[in-house]
Amino acid sequence: MSARKSAAAVRREKERKLAAKEAKQEIKISKNGMFAITGRPNVGKSTLTNAIAGSKVAIVTNKPQTTRNRITAIRNVGSCQMVFMDTPGFHKARSKLGEYMNNVVNESVADVDAVLLVVEPVAEVGIPEGMLIEKIRDAGIPAVLVINKMDTVARERMLEVVEAYSREYEFAEYVPVSAKTGEGVNMLLEILTRFAQDGPQLFPDGQISDQPERQIVAEIVREKLLVTLDKEIPHGTAVAVERFEENGRVTDIAVTIYCEKESHKGIIIGRHGAQLKKIGALARADIENFLGTKVYLETWVKVRENWRQSAVQLKNFGYN
Ligand SMILES: Nc1nc2c(ncn2[C@@H]2O[C@H](COP(=O)(O)OP(=O)(O)OP(=O)(O)O)[C@@H](O)[C@H]2O)c(=O)[nH]1
Numbered sequence: 471m472s473a474r475k476s477a478a479a480v481r482r483e484k485e486r487k488l489a490a491k492e493a494k495q496e497i498k499i500s501k502n503g504m505f506a507i508t509g510r511p512n513v514g515k516s517t518l519t520n521a522i523a524g525s526k527v528a529i530v531t532n533k534p535q536t537t538r539n540r541i542t543a544i545r546n547v548g549s550c551q552m553v554f555m556d557t558p559g560f561h562k563a564r565s566k567l568g569e570y571m572n573n574v575v576n577e578s579v580a581d582v583d584a585v586l587l588v589v590e591p592v593a594e595v596g597i598p599e600g601m602l603i604e605k606i607r608d609a610g611i612p613a614v615l616v617i618n619k620m621d622t623v624a625r626e627r628m629l630e631v632v633e634a635y636s637r638e639y640e641f642a643e644y645v646p647v648s649a650k651t652g653e654g655v656n657m658l659l660e661i662l663t664r665f666a667q668d669g670p671q672l673f674p675d676g677q678i679s680d681q682p683e684r685q686i687v688a689e690i691v692r693e694k695l696l697v698t699l700d701k702e703i704p705h706g707t708a709v710a711v712e713r714f715e716e717n718g719r720v721t722d723i724a725v726t727i728y729c730e731k732e733s734h735k736g737i738i739i740g741r742h743g744a745q746l747k748k749i750g751a752l753a754r755a756d757i758e759n760f761l762g763t764k765v766y767l768e769t770w771v772k773v774r775e776n777w778r779q780s781a782v783q784l785k786n787f788g789y790n
């Protein structure tokens with residue numbers, strides 16, 4: 471099963487490189503555009519980021535506050551290279567980690583050609599959306615309202631959403647999409663090319679993200695923690711990659727999962743280690759698919775009391 475997946479991943483990588491090579495021969499990049507993807511937690515920013523990248527670069531779950539860091543997706547459209555920054559869901563912070571996450575949003579909004587505000591298809595401007603609109607106004611940067619999850623509502627609903635948001639702010643564009651089905655995503659990209667500026671190609675052909683492999687591996691493990699564990703426990707976890715060695719067709723990886731309490735550690739490990747085994751198996755399958763090699767994955771669990779409130783620990787886990 472896993473060997474077949476690996477072969478498929480290798481083939482996909484080859485196809486992507488070939489497509490990139492062909493594209494390069496035809497069109498030379500003469501413009502670039504930087505875009506921040508913002509919105510409240512759980513609206514589908516990372517799903518949209520993956521749809522744009524054409525591959526999974528950001529983890530996605532049905533739990534709010536999944537994304538913690540800025541994650542880049544790179545996509546060439548015609549003569550334009552577009553760089554997207556997925557950001558954490560903007561929320562009322564209750565920890566130093568939450569403050570860090572909101573800060574990632576602030577910094578991303580400050581330095582782009584346009585901001586995408588991703589919203590649910592609901593005709594009401596909520597508190598996080600209102601706060602993000604204030605940031606956009608202050609920064610004086612063009613903004614595009616992306617109405618996501620259009621697969622869940624009737625098409626007519628869009629007009630009501632546009633009406634509600636246009637009362638709050640004059641968006642440059644209003645674009646309905648379904649990040650999940652991919653509908654409207656090409657149209658969105660086409661529209662966004664208007665905000666690009668004359669400039670060089672920033673990333674080589676075929677590169678779809680600037681995240682190191684190790685970081686994506688840590689994120690995949692965190693996704694499995696979020697998917698398999700309940701309530702607050704997964705939100706209090708961080709994952710560190712301790713070992714990452716490529717030995718031909720096998721990648722040897724060791725990760726440590728940090729959690730906030732001894733009781734959480736017990737739950738993560740589970741009875742006779744069953745829960746940790748399940749998390750490891752799910753993560754390993756995805757990591758094999760991502761790396762295109764077989765993977766040997768070792769998992770450890772450690773406690774770091776209240777790390778989300780500690781500036782020093784946040785820094786240790788790469789949230790700095
Ligand atoms: N039906 C439907 N569901 C979607 C769509 N886009 C995203 N979702 C779902 O919404 C949930 C949240 O998606 P994410 O992409 O993780 O959302 P996010 O905005 O990145 O969330 P945070 O990182 O927590 O801020 C997941 O269960 C997705 O499958 C969509 O277009 N349609």
Ligand SMILES: [Mg+2]
Nearest residue numbers: 515516536537
């Ligand atoms: Mg996300």
